[in-house]
Amino acid sequence: MKPTDIGAPDYFHKVVDCQWACPAHTPVPDYIRLIAAGRYSDAYMINWRSNVFPGILGRVCDRPCEPACRRGRVDKEPVAICRLKRVAADFKDDILDRLPPIPARKNGKRIACVGAGPASLTVARDLTAIGYHVTVFDNGKTPGGMMRSQIPKFRLPDSVIDEECDYIVSRGVETRLERWVSSLRDLLAEDWDAIFVGTGAPRGRDADIPGRQEAAANIHIGIDWLANVAFGHVTSIAKRVIVLGGGNTAMDCCRSARRLGGAEVKVVVRSGFEEMKASAWEKEDAMEEGIPIHNFLVPKEFTHVDGKLTGVSFEKVRAEYDDKGRRSLLPTGEPILLMECDTVLVAIGQENSFPWIERDIGVEFDKWGMPVLDQATLQSTLPKVFFGGDAALGPKNIITAVAQGHDAAISIDLFCRHKHLLDDRPSPLANLVSQKMGIHEWSYDNQVSEESRKKVPSKNLDKALRNIKLELELGYDLRMAYAEAERCLNCDIETIFTNKACIECDACVDICPTECITFTANGEENELRGRLKAPAKNHDQALYVADGLKTGRAMVKDENVCLHCGMCAERCPTGAWDMQKFFLKIPHAGTEVRKE
Amino acid sequence: MTYLAKPKLFRPDTPKNALGYTRRDYEGAISTLCAGCGHDSISAAIVQACFDLDVEPHRVAKLSGIGCSSKTPDYFLGNSHGFNSVHGRMPSVLTGAALANRDLIYLGVSGDGDSASIGIGQFAHAMRRGVNMTYIVENNGVYGLTKGQFSATADKGSKNKRGVVNSDSPIDLVALALQLGASYVARSFSGDKEQLIPLIKGALRHRGPSFIDVVSPCVTFNNHAGSTKSYDYVREHNDAVNRLDVILPRNEISTSYAPGSLRRIVQHDGSVLHLRKLAKDYDPTDRIGAMNHLQERHALGEVVTGLLYVDSSADDMHRHLNTVEKPLNQLGDAYLCPGNKALEGLNASLR
Ligand SMILES: Cc1cc2nc3c(=O)[nH]c(=O)nc-3n(C[C@H](O)[C@H](O)[C@H](O)COP(=O)(O)OP(=O)(O)OC[C@H]3O[C@@H](n4cnc5c(N)ncnc54)[C@H](O)[C@@H]3O)c2cc1C
Ligand SMILES: Cc1ncc(C[n+]2csc(CCOP(=O)(O)OP(=O)(O)O)c2C)c(N)n1
Ligand code: SF4
Ligand code: SF4
Ligand code: SF4
Ligand SMILES: [Mg+2]
Numbered sequence: 001m002k003p004t005d006i007g008a009p010d011y012f013h014k015v016v017d018c019q020w021a022c023p024a025h026t027p028v029p030d031y032i033r034l035i036a037a038g039r040y041s042d043a044y045m046i047n048w049r050s051n052v053f054p055g056i057l058g059r060v061c062d063r064p065c066e067p068a069c070r071r072g073r074v075d076k077e078p079v080a081i082c083r084l085k086r087v088a089a090d091f092k093d094d095i096l097d098r099l100p101p102i103p104a105r106k107n108g109k110r111i112a113c114v115g116a117g118p119a120s121l122t123v124a125r126d127l128t129a130i131g132y133h134v135t136v137f138d139n140g141k142t143p144g145g146m147m148r149s150q151i152p153k154f155r156l157p158d159s160v161i162d163e164e165c166d167y168i169v170s171r172g173v174e175t176r177l178e179r180w181v182s183s184l185r186d187l188l189a190e191d192w193d194a195i196f197v198g199t200g201a202p203r204g205r206d207a208d209i210p211g212r213q214e215a216a217a218n219i220h221i222g223i224d225w226l227a228n229v230a231f232g233h234v235t236s237i238a239k240r241v242i243v244l245g246g247g248n249t250a251m252d253c254c255r256s257a258r259r260l261g262g263a264e265v266k267v268v269v270r271s272g273f274e275e276m277k278a279s280a281w282e283k284e285d286a287m288e289e290g291i292p293i294h295n296f297l298v299p300k301e302f303t304h305v306d307g308k309l310t311g312v313s314f315e316k317v318r319a320e321y322d323d324k325g326r327r328s329l330l331p332t333g334e335p336i337l338l339m340e341c342d343t344v345l346v347a348i349g350q351e352n353s354f355p356w357i358e359r360d361i362g363v364e365f366d367k368w369g370m371p372v373l374d375q376a377t378l379q380s381t382l383p384k385v386f387f388g389g390d391a392a393l394g395p396k397n398i399i400t401a402v403a404q405g406h407d408a409a410i411s412i413d414l415f416c417r418h419k420h421l422l423d424d425r426p427s428p429l430a431n432l433v434s435q436k437m438g439i440h441e442w443s444y445d446n447q448v449s450e451e452s453r454k455k456v457p458s459k460n461l462d463k464a465l466r467n468i469k470l471e472l473e474l475g476y477d478l479r480m481a482y483a484e485a486e487r488c489l490n491c492d493i494e495t496i497f498t499n500k501a502c503i504e505c506d507a508c509v510d511i512c513p514t515e516c517i518t519f520t521a522n523g524e525e526n527e528l529r530g531r532l533k534a535p536a537k538n539h540d541q542a543l544y545v546a547d548g549l550k551t552g553r554a555m556v557k558d559e560n561v562c563l564h565c566g567m568c569a570e571r572c573p574t575g576a577w578d579m580q581k582f583f584l585k586i587p588h589a590g591t592e593v594r595k596e
Numbered sequence: 597m598t599y600l601a602k603p604k605l606f607r608p609d610t611p612k613n614a615l616g617y618t619r620r621d622y623e624g625a626i627s628t629l630c631a632g633c634g635h636d637s638i639s640a641a642i643v644q645a646c647f648d649l650d651v652e653p654h655r656v657a658k659l660s661g662i663g664c665s666s667k668t669p670d671y672f673l674g675n676s677h678g679f680n681s682v683h684g685r686m687p688s689v690l691t692g693a694a695l696a697n698r699d700l701i702y703l704g705v706s707g708d709g710d711s712a713s714i715g716i717g718q719f720a721h722a723m724r725r726g727v728n729m730t731y732i733v734e735n736n737g738v739y740g741l742t743k744g745q746f747s748a749t750a751d752k753g754s755k756n757k758r759g760v761v762n763s764d765s766p767i768d769l770v771a772l773a774l775q776l777g778a779s780y781v782a783r784s785f786s787g788d789k790e791q792l793i794p795l796i797k798g799a800l801r802h803r804g805p806s807f808i809d810v811v812s813p814c815v816t817f818n819n820h821a822g823s824t825k826s827y828d829y830v831r832e833h834n835d836a837v838n839r840l841d842v843i844l845p846r847n848e849i850s851t852s853y854a855p856g857s858l859r860r861i862v863q864h865d866g867s868v869l870h871l872r873k874l875a876k877d878y879d880p881t882d883r884i885g886a887m888n889h890l891q892e893r894h895a896l897g898e899v900v901t902g903l904l905y906v907d908s909s910a911d912d913m914h915r916h917l918n919t920v921e922k923p924l925n926q927l928g929d930a931y932l933c934p935g936n937k938a939l940e941g942l943n944a945s946l947r
Binding site for chain 2: 509572
């Protein structure tokens, strides 16, 4: 293998598994260390710069970082990255004076953002901070988009949404709320320098089966129903409820129904339990609230008497996979199963819809009705119109909307300054700084905690089920937060090898608790992986290869399960190993291209 | 050294041996030796050898004298029996233990000072008595623990850290072991585990006195230019006569070698030593040939390594002395102390 180029910004970025997996590339270990040090406001600000909504995301993020977390590969469970973010938000001081100043002198450019969800708000935050005048349109009374209209209050209270939206809208952003934008043509005529479309994926898919029309009074589209619950238009539900669907919306529907009087709520999914779209923790939470999940059942008919829903009939299926691994659901031939109920909530998917965008103004759509975009710049076929969030890619999640908001803001800024959207795009800045403070002293706590993941304490469930507005989780207290923070392996403190200094004494090989390091003859990657001290079977994780040793062998380190404990560096008699902090600055709008 | 204990987090695919133990189960306390000390590598090699051989930790007794090298038994086999004797006295304490209980695997760990200086007499007698043990000398040419004075294995003409030249002749423990009747004799280098681990495995499975001289650089006091026990010097002058693989009876032999390039030696317990020849015409069963080769090469400044001599049919002290087979602690008081009558009978028989 070729010696590893550790100067390439992506090399160590990938080693920081959580940061790499986070769409906004939040420097996770950095803020976790600050939490351990009791510096909650600092931890909050690191998050705020990257992901804009730390308090919100600390409660409801889809957390792609956690399945990626290295700790999950050497321990039963990953670090509770998401809930530690909430700790930063819960225990911070007033941070208003830490927010970047909004330039008093504007640059004269006016940007319209349609929709006040996380994508638009991110664009607004990034651009107002560098002198743009941003106007946000939304049909709702308050900003927040689906964070406010969909996510139930027992998971995400309004106060948290208010606070974090306020950091943006009360600081120089113009909002035009309760304003439905009904024509992009008209908006374009208003002479904006650029327009950002962050209108989400607002339409819930319906279950088009017999009985749907007849029993319509007792059948609701999940996201419409959740919005009505969120805004207090719906305050109760019948006793027996069936929720159709296996995603997170279904989980929010069933748990909301439980709180509004649904005594017998069940979830029914077509797929198997394992393949359900909902996150594992959402399923767990629902089941803990006494909601059974029935799987491999395809709804066939809504049964009804005199216009009143009486139940749903299901066909039992099983999964079959073809040689390409594609699944099909085949009837088992068992008799049709009838489940009685009073109300059905249909949560089987979400779609995009752009009724307000005329099809003859230059914004092209593909055959699925999605806007045709440049994947990197999020620019549409009409140069001054950009898309982001669920409107760009279909329903995803908040953190993806934020990440795309940052990207779109960079594009809009470049566009307004007549720069090239790709060639002039700023790239991330990476640097490495030694953490050595003394012979066995590092600027980070390199002793690896052996504690298991801390469960977040909750309010009493009986009480919580009686009040839909009551936030269920209490969040970590400071003692638990510290213990959880200490579980982080500091994957951004990298092992750096200097071949010239190495005397090949094997001290690092012998001490490494997870057998990451091998000195051996170099070879072709696959073959080399097989003959390391511990075979490197995880091909998603890099091998760090260095040559130029006296014996002609190569140093090969499998990054996969390195604990970043620094023991290799402590054992090295010549300082050939050092622990250096990798810091990656992800550019936001206004960052200049690095001069080489 | 480091102060932290190794975290007990494992890679998901951590291998286990036939007893269900991981390699880490054969480790001991965290080492307090200098970072980069060759002795730590030898500890790691012992850990690996015991793991590979599915050794039950409670069946091992590790004994040592005094010195950095003699401290190492604390850093491996944390679940085995241990005895840290006085300086140079490991062989006699081990001999006594072996006489009392022949069921254990005896591992003696010593240094060049411990064995070639103060303990030379003890070393010699353990070898010539045929104590069934693995005797490892971690040879760095200095008294590491007492800050780097030349030991008796330091080569004449080699320099210490301050440039002082050693004027005394060296003792070659390998040559002595061969002469005194060790039935498994090897030399290796702490920086070459591929060679060292099989040599330790073969020794642990050998019946009779096995001796391994492991050149083990002292990074702090003897790893400079002018030393003949430094990493660089040993790497440059390492002259291996063969490469060993130890094949346990339960393992199938799958590798094939060109005819004439491989020597198979079956030990008393059925384990097979596979020796791949590196030096032409070197015969590891020819004791006198081995001694000659060693002297010739040493005169050229080479460090001869590998399995230098093995006698797979050797006997040990228990056979020589016709001792009782059962460990003393299993014989019971009445048997061990048969009383006055028996004593009188014995006395009478000698009158
Ligand atoms: C039930 C449910 C639960 C969810 N739970 C989570 C969760 O726990 N974690 C998570 O990360 N994500 C969750 N999501 C997904 C998440 O809410 C969205 O991915 C995210 O809000 C998308 O952000 P956005 O900025 O793209 O658009 P949105 O948040 O959808 O905001 C778009 C806004 O634009 C407004 N709008 C649309 N068209 C117009 C127009 N023509 N004129 C004016 N205004 C307009 C809409 O009313 C809305 O306010 C959930 C979604 C649902 C449905
Ligand atoms: C009876 C006695 N004499 C002298 C000493 C001092 N002493 C301690 S260790 C040592 C030499 C150890 O050398 P070696 O066996 O080579 O071990 P190393 O530290 O080099 O591994 C000496 C002379 C002692 N502890 N006891
Ligand atoms: S251990 Fe810490 S730094 Fe490493 S992936 Fe997990 S949260 Fe991120
Ligand atoms: S930091 Fe060094 S010793 Fe620790 S796990 Fe990683 S490679 Fe091994
Ligand atoms: S003094 Fe020498 S022998 Fe002793 S621990 Fe240090 S390096 Fe090893
Ligand atoms: Mg010594």
